[in-house]
């Protein structure tokens with residue numbers, strides 16, 4: 001309790017996930033403090049592709065991945081990269097990742113992801129509305145594109161998995177795809193369209209708007225680096241930052257990929273790796289684009305954004321804070337230019353790298369710490385942290401208030417590894 005008798009909670013991390021946890025705890029009457037070393041949303045949540053990925057139940061580890069990984073690691077333009085200095089650290093993660101590609105695991109992981117995806121909009125839309133951020137949202141659909149028949153056939157299982165999990169997909173031929181997206185390359189021969197897909201035109205501004213709402217409701221923002229914790233008889237009693245010690249009643253750890261060392265200090269060893277993605281913005285592009293595109297062969301997504309067209313992709317396994325290698329932003333740029341030939345003449349770009357927080361089973365950790373009753377974990381949302389932020393916040397607030405979680409949380413337990 002605070003001096004005024006209010007229930008209090010502290011969230012570490014002000015990315016999409018942390019801010020949504022803070023807002024949902026405020027909904028339950030908590031006086032909430034958010035601690036972050038940066039301003040809200042400036043880490044991985046700033047540069048993503050803005051998609052609310054309701055059609056993304058297939059996990060990253062799919063059947064047959066074991067045959068593809070070695071080839072991908074050595075091909076210059078392939079989407080998977082490993083910094084060799086990081087190989088030993090990442091090896092146990094890769095072993096677990098390969099084990100997750102067994103069909104029974106894939107089916108279970110997809111079902112678990114879908115159980116969150118089913119609740120995405122009912123959890124996030126009220127927050128977006130209250131933040132007055134509807135203008136940052138657009139609902140213009142998504143197309144998964146194919147440039148050759150063999151790739152289409154190879155992807156059959158992933159799309160069947162989507163359909164079995166309730167995703168509505170329309171199959172289009174190349175001309176039908178270009179009716180939806182007239183500037184798309186003639187090389188596109190087929191596409192699956194998800195009509196009810198929405199995206200934000202600016203993920204950083206969206207988190208900033210949600211953080212403004214948090215402050216307007218009386219939330220406290222504390223800018224500091226969290227270095228450790230003090231543990232008392234009832235769990236964690238204080239957060240140790242670079243500037244002070246902050247007493248806590250309820251602690252939510254939502255520090256993205258940087259949660260791993262903090263969870264370790266709290267006694268939980270969790271296989272969380274930085275799967276670093278890159279984007280290029282075609283700043284001020286005049287090539288018109290309606291909705292979002294995901295190229296199945298090229299492993300990139302392209303989205304129309306407020307500042308131009310953004311293309312993103314790549315999965316570089318390296319330490320989260322190692323310097324970015326912007327050759328990878330150029331690889332995704334070339335893919336966007338192949339998908340939208342009108343972009344070939346574009347001159348002005350901005351480039352970015354952000355570490356996705358990824359677990360081998362492609363499911364976040366959402367649950368109470370196995371060791372400290374007043375600590376909750378909310379991290380590891382890999383390619384879907386924007387999408388899953390709202391529902392994660394809702395579930396964390398349900399756990400903190402001892403209410404029945406609106407999703408079965410067994411698949412997301414912190415001690416499942």
Ligand SMILES: Cc1cc2nc3c(=O)[nH]c(=O)nc-3n(C[C@H](O)[C@H](O)[C@H](O)COP(=O)(O)OP(=O)(O)OC[C@H]3O[C@@H](n4cnc5c(N)ncnc54)[C@H](O)[C@@H]3O)c2cc1C
Nearest residue numbers: 015016017037045048049051226256258277384385386387
């Ligand atoms: C290229 C790319 C495209 C993507 N596209 C999409 C998409 O279209 N849709 C989607 O849903 N997701 C997408 N993602 C994934 C999404 O961006 C991430 O899953 C999400 O941003 C993770 O949010 P987070 O709040 O967990 O972490 P972050 O946004 O990284 O926030 C963590 C916060 O914790 C703070 N922090 C960390 N350690 C400490 C410490 N010790 N002390 C104080 N503060 C600390 C950091 O400063 C940071 O603000 C994409 C990612 C990439 C890289």
